Amino acid sequence: MRSFWLFKKPDILLYLFWGLAALGLFLFQAYSLHGGGRGTELTVICGNETYGVYDLSEDQTIVLDTGNTFEIKNGEVRMVYANCPDRTCVHSGSISEEGESIVCLPNHVILKITKGGIGSDLDAISE
Amino acid sequence: MRQKGDDPNRLAILALLTACAIIMGYVEALIPAYPGIPGVKPGLCNIVILVTLIMYSWKEALLVSLVRILAVGFMFGNVFSISYSLAGSVLAIFIMALLIKTRRFGLVGISASGGAMHGVGQMIVAHIVLPSLPFAGYSAMLILAGIVTGSLVGLISYEILKRVRVQAG
Amino acid sequence: MKKTFILTSIILLCLLQGCGEGAKEASGSGIYFDTVIDIKVYGDDADRMLSGCFDICKSMEKTLSAHDEESELYKVNHRSEGETSVEISEDLAECISEGLYYSEVSDGVFDITILPLSGLWDFNTEEPEVPSDAEISDALKKVDHRRVHLNGNTVSFDDPDIQIDLGGIAKGFVSAKLKEYLKSEGCSSAIINLGGNVSTVGSRPDGSEWVVGIQEPYAGRGTVFDTVKVRDGCVVSSGTYERYFTVGDRRYHHILDPKTGYPADTGLFQATVTGDDDTLCDALSTICVLLGSDASKQLIEKEGWDVKILFIDTDTTGTWYPQKP
Numbered sequence: 001m002r003s004f005w006l007f008k009k010p011d012i013l014l015y016l017f018w019g020l021a022a023l024g025l026f027l028f029q030a031y032s033l034h035g036g037g038r039g040t041e042l043t044v045i046c047g048n049e050t051y052g053v054y055d056l057s058e059d060q061t062i063v064l065d066t067g068n069t070f071e072i073k074n075g076e077v078r079m080v081y082a083n084c085p086d087r088t089c090v091h092s093g094s095i096s097e098e099g100e101s102i103v104c105l106p107n108h109v110i111l112k113i114t115k116g117g118i119g120s121d122l123d124a125i126s127e
Numbered sequence: 128m129r130q131k132g133d134d135p136n137r138l139a140i141l142a143l144l145t146a147c148a149i150i151m152g153y154v155e156a157l158i159p160a161y162p163g164i165p166g167v168k169p170g171l172c173n174i175v176i177l178v179t180l181i182m183y184s185w186k187e188a189l190l191v192s193l194v195r196i197l198a199v200g201f202m203f204g205n206v207f208s209i210s211y212s213l214a215g216s217v218l219a220i221f222i223m224a225l226l227i228k229t230r231r232f233g234l235v236g237i238s239a240s241g242g243a244m245h246g247v248g249q250m251i252v253a254h255i256v257l258p259s260l261p262f263a264g265y266s267a268m269l270i271l272a273g274i275v276t277g278s279l280v281g282l283i284s285y286e287i288l289k290r291v292r293v294q295a296g
Numbered sequence: 297m298k299k300t301f302i303l304t305s306i307i308l309l310c311l312l313q314g315c316g317e318g319a320k321e322a323s324g325s326g327i328y329f330d331t332v333i334d335i336k337v338y339g340d341d342a343d344r345m346l347s348g349c350f351d352i353c354k355s356m357e358k359t360l361s362a363h364d365e366e367s368e369l370y371k372v373n374h375r376s377e378g379e380t381s382v383e384i385s386e387d388l389a390e391c392i393s394e395g396l397y398y399s400e401v402s403d404g405v406f407d408i409t410i411l412p413l414s415g416l417w418d419f420n421t422e423e424p425e426v427p428s429d430a431e432i433s434d435a436l437k438k439v440d441h442r443r444v445h446l447n448g449n450t451v452s453f454d455d456p457d458i459q460i461d462l463g464g465i466a467k468g469f470v471s472a473k474l475k476e477y478l479k480s481e482g483c484s485s486a487i488i489n490l491g492g493n494v495s496t497v498g499s500r501p502d503g504s505e506w507v508v509g510i511q512e513p514y515a516g517r518g519t520v521f522d523t524v525k526v527r528d529g530c531v532v533s534s535g536t537y538e539r540y541f542t543v544g545d546r547r548y549h550h551i552l553d554p555k556t557g558y559p560a561d562t563g564l565f566q567a568t569v570t571g572d573d574d575t576l577c578d579a580l581s582t583i584c585v586l587l588g589s590d591a592s593k594q595l596i597e598k599e600g601w602d603v604k605i606l607f608i609d610t611d612t613t614g615t616w617y618p619q620k621p
Contacts, residue, residue, distance in 0.1 A: 001292065002227060004181050004234055006285045011236025014226075018243045018274050022267040029264030048326040048350070086420045092517070100518070101325070101332070106420075108327045123500070124334075125518060126531040126568055127492035127511035127538070205503040256501055257321065 042077055044070075045110040056096075056113070066107040077102065077111055140182070145191045148175040152199030167272040170242060170280055172199075176220060177238055177284040182291070185224035192216045207256065215248035234288075235281035242277020243270045321501070322346040328353040329361055329466055331491025337478065338485040338501040345481050349474050349488070356470045359387050362411055362461045372451065373411065373459040381452035389449045391462055391469045398465065398579040399441035401599060405586045406579060407554040411461035412438040419550050424541040426548060432557035439554050468578025471495040471530065475574065492538075495530035495574050513537040513565035513608055521614060522606060524621055530574045534581035535566030535608070551585050562588030563609050570621055571603035580605075593617055 044051040046064055054062070054072060061071045061080070068089070069081035078094035084106035092102050101112040151171040158169075172195055179188040196216060200209035219241040226237045246269030254262050322342035325334045333353055337345045361367040372382050384392070395408035412435040416427040427435075443454035462469070467490040475497055478486050484498040487506055496506045505525035512521035514537045524531055536549035536559070553560045567584035569577040580603060584592040589607040596603065596617075604621045608614045 002181050003230070004227075004285070004288055005232075006282070007233035007235050008231060010231045011233045011239075014232060014236040014240050015274065018240065018270055021243075022270040022274075025263040025267035025270070029261055029267070043325075045325055045327075048328070048354075086422060103327070103332050105327060105330055105332075110325050110327065110332060112325055114323075122509040122520065122523065123487050123496075123506045124489045124494040124531075125492070125509040125511055125520065126494045126533045127517075127535075207502045211502075 041114050042072065043110075043112050043114040045112070047108045053114075064107075064109060066104070066109055068104055068107055068109045070102070070111055077113070079104065079111065082107065137183075141179075141187060141191065144175050144179050145194050148172045148191055148195035149198050151175060152195060152203070156199070156203040167269065168276075170245065170273075170276045173219065173238065173241060173245070173277070173280045174284050174287065176216070177223065177234065177241070177280060178287055178291070180220070180223055180227060181234075181284075181288055185220055188220050188224070189217070192220060210256075211249045211252050214252045215245035218248035219245040233281070234285045235278050238281030238284060239274045239277035242273030242275075242280065244273070245277075246270045246273040324350060326350055326353065328357045329463075329470070329491075330363065331467065332489075333491065334489040335474070336487050337483060339481075339483045341481065345478060345483055345486075348477060348481070352473055352477055353470065356387065356466075356473065359385060360391055360462050360466045360469070362459070362463065369460060369462065375453075375456075377456055380454075380456075381450050384449055384451055386449060387473075389446060389451070391466065392444070392451060392460065393446050394469060394575050394579075395460070395462055395465050396441060396444065396446060398583065402579075402583045402587070402595065404441060404554060406464055406583045407439055407441045408460050408462060408464065409439050409441050409444060409458050410464075410552065410554050411459040412457065413552055413554065413557055414461060414463070414550075417548070417550070417552065419539040419541060424543075424548075426543055436554070436557050464582045465575055465579045467491060467493045468530075468532065468575040471578075472574040493530065493532045493574075493578060496526055496528060499527045510568050510606060511535075511537075511566075513612060521608065521612075522620075524570055524604075526570060526621070529570055529572050529621075530577050531568060531570045532574075532577040532581045533566055533568040534585050536560075536585065537565060551582060553586055560586045562586065564588060564607055565610055565612060566606075566608040567592070568606040568608075569603050570605075571601070573603075576601060577603060589615070589617070 040056055042054040042056055044054065046066060051064065056072055056075045056077070059073050061069065063069045067083045068079060070077060070079045076094040076096045079089040079102050082090050082104050084104060089102050089104040095102055095113055098113050101110055103110050151174065155168055155171055176188050176192055179191050196209060196212045200212065222244045223237050223241040226232045226240060247266060250262060250266040250269055320340065320342045321336065321338050323336040324346050325332060327333070335346060335349050337349070339345060357364060358366060359368045362369055362373065364370060368385060368388050372384060375382055392408070399407050413432070416431055416435050418424060438457040443458050444460065445452045471488050471490050471493055474488050475495060478497045485501045486497040488495045494508050500506055505527045508524055508526060508531045509520035510522045510524065510531070510533060512519045513535050534551065536551060538550060540547050540549035549559045551560050552558065562585065564585050567581050569581045569584065571577050580601070584605060584607065587595065604619065605617045606614050607617065
């Protein structure tokens with residue numbers, strides 16, 4: 001049997017080390033999320049094919065073949081133009097969290113944030 | 128396992144420790160839900176592992192841990208929970224054995240580091256299984272939880288070891 | 297001793313390695329049947345299984361859609377004047393047979409021949425209109441599931457005006473097919489979301505239950521009213537909030553009562569059904585909104601269906617029947 005102690009002064013160093021490690025990881029996570037808004041990647045699906053993957057940290061406006069136009073600004077995505085009859089996608093506002101999406105059913109366009117955000121602890125929503 | 132295995136006393140105590148570890152796993156499985164983050168558990172088994180580390184060495188601790196994980200895993204878990212536990216335990220035993228060897232640290236600090244390392248091990252497996260998880264933030268939470276539960280484990284282990292030592296003379 | 301530990305370490309490593317590779321994740325989205333389909337598959341062969349799923353969606357759309365002009369059902373609905381019976385594919389026959397079954401047990405409250413009526417109501421424009429009474433009573437004459445007969449793979453119609461719309465069960469039928477396919481491929485973890493119909497295979501990759509939220513009616517998208525945990529089961533919601541328009545102070549929603557021709561008014565905003573049979577849950581969620589909670593409970597008791605239902609009434613108060621899963 002080895003000798004043992006409940007607490008020794010160097011233990012403080014161990015706590016300090018792990019505390020700093022956790023803090024560092026938190027900061028890293030916060031930074032990497034902030035760096036790209038709250039999610040980092042936007043996947044665009046057009047006609048059931050992946051059209052492209054965009055970085056949310058780069059502000060830009062993109063026009064799809066269907067005429068649908070979306071805008072990435074300050075890490076948020078929003079559909080600014082659609083030529084379909086109901087224009088639900090234009091009215092559905094902006095998205096920024098992982099798992100959120102904007103859909104234009106008539107033109108078969110899906111904008112979906114796929115990576116990087118904290119996301120939801122739900123696997124899906126029945127609606 | 129070689130000459131040492133002939134010592135019936137040691138064999139009996141190791142068997143007892145393994146049984147304790149499995150019971151601890153059962154006790155943990157009985158608690159219906161843990162608040163907050165998935166992956167966070169009180170880590171009662173680590174009491175037994177730490178006691179084994181002090182009484183014997185990392186080899187015995189690893190053996191007890193391995194038998195425990197497989198037994199508890201097959202009873203209450205699945206292949207995934209087994210792999211999480213394995214990775215966590217191996218890393219925790221490694222760091223704790225190392226810290227014990229230096230003779231500079233107390234049980235609380237050793238055990239807290241074990242708890243934190245357990246979290247790191249789980250996250251490494253989680254990263255392979257579910258690459259979409261926010262790795263860094265989640266690790267930080269598991270490390271913090273590991274420090275808290277680990278300190279508690281250290282405290283309990285100290286009380287146990289104190290009594291074991293008296294018994295052993 | 298040394299050898300034993302080297303051996304143990306190797307076994308440990310192999311176990312870890314094996315598990316890591318055993319749970320690859322593949323996810324994809326697409327639009328079929330006018331709904332967004334999200335599928336996430338875990339397993340050795342996740343990518344291949346995922347594309348297999350979308351292949352099924354594609355072929356099912358070409359079979360079951362009432363609106364796609366190239367689909368088999370569209371051709372059946374637009375048969376030539378004198379054609380009273382049509383030979384159809386196995387899948388379509390199976391789906392129509394399920395549809396007729398639910399039309400019968402619900403006593404026509406759920407009716408797969410509703411197409412002439414639902415065609416009158418357009419919920420997808422910016423300036424929707426309520427159809428006139430004359431139009432509605434005219435359309436109602438063409439709605440009657442008892443005038444469709446299925447014999448093996450032959451569907452026959454008593455009337456040239458009868459048209460079939462499988463919208464009320466197609467999603468459930470397709471998700472059941474997807475589940476069947478995934479299970480035959482040995483998949484033990486997948487989640488399928490067909491436009492809000494959530495269906496699961498096995499459990500989450502870590503072995504825990506899937507957690508599915510239930511949308512609160514008329515609240516912002518993603519506002520969760522309640523959550524349920526499922527393993528291998530599905531969660532399907534139907535509600536008046538899904539598609540609707542307002543004229544004056546009246547709200548007109550898309551769940552149409554084939555007895556009146558107008559949107560159902562049974563004191564319910566929503567019904568969410570969870571159980572193991574995807575097609576049953578899909579049909580039943582619509583039937584519940586059409587029948588109201590009391591009549592629905594009677595029907596479920598009579599048929600002995602093993603389901604759990606959340607009724608949300610027009611005060612947005614929820615009640616689970618028989619109890620929350």
